[in-house]
Amino acid sequence: MYWKTLLIKQNKHHRYGVLGHTLKVIFGAIKDKKYKFIVAGLLHDIGKPTVAFQKPEDIILGEYSFTDHEEVSYQMIKNWKFINNWTKNIVRYHYTIRDIEKCRRKGDKVVFETEIYQLPAPIFRSTNEYTISILSAHKELKEMDRQDKIRATYMHSVLRYLQSNYMTNTSLRERFGIDAKNTAMVSRIIKETLEENKISIYDESVGTRARTYVPSWSK
Template identity: 50%
Template structure:
């Protein structure tokens, strides 16, 4: 930690957070403001980049339950933002071997990673729009301005390319986001661990949207849900230098061993859709392994 005020200001200048002005004083840069502002409203050109959190009463946007616009910088307000979101998310009661405990509907680690990604990878040149977190009865949607620089189907395995490298670097150093990678592997792992529907990544008009879904039984998932889950499961296994198999997919969906035919049917759906392929087409059915279509 620098000892004097002058040394502190020099360090902040080196990080691009402040600059000298003609009056020999200091001005806060856009980077310093978006990270550490107490009130983003004090910076008119950054006001629309504040995070909006909207909770709805049901699965549509018709009836708003609560709406809040975060006014702090991304770094100084991140923990408060995550806490606020988690307080709005419904909880599930889980009964363990001895204790009954309440857990959020969505894994906190998954929420943290997706919110951090939305802040870091947004396109600041898109006017009149900022990061937004929408909470519905059955899902959470996290969106940011700008289309991604990599294909949404390759979020899990492709190193991220950020438009805002200085912002990303500082937020990584603050421990807010992943040092390497996009954190999407953690998101997929968390949804698999809690046997939630697979997350969905999509491009809308000038924006990117990531969706987390509330728990649904396997019988409640439609074909699209199952294919997406198979694909992301194969991706997660592949980046771990492993392969998807009937056994691994049964574990992902919580299918009993005697119902292996059900897992085989879901794998067939994904193969026919072209999102996964056999690793070795000559392998016996019992030993068949699968990889993403791009592997």
């Protein structure tokens, strides 16, 4: 199964095996002059053949399924010192990045309206055939746990980035509906999200008050 998925076939969503698909991604990056993505393209499916399996319907169709291959790929390379963190994050989140970009291109309102109505950030779960978006009812900030806040902060930074903008303390405060006098609360949430390596400071040379933030995979 490992060699077959690596060299010959995956499923209806991929024309080639993992190796052929990887070469196609690299060629696309070179063609589009997105040279920064070449190493990430080379490694983004490195763990995919190791998690290949067949569901009953796959056996009938002669296809394969893959579960959490992006996380497996990341775990394989996370301690490689010669690969920078940006590349590692692209590998780890390439499905999430793809799904959010699809929402932006299609004008999908789901992701954007979680911001407008201050809902907890959606959770994306991708399979070979579809993407599941898990939405939650409105929560006051005090009802959100640490991971809720970090996920919402990360998603806010992604949406700002895709709109050619940056996340700031003010933009996040407005996203959470926090009063202007409670900026310290926002700073704590940003600090926790930075510690989780979900976002990065765009320009570390500026003062704390003027700092802007981007998704960690964008630097």
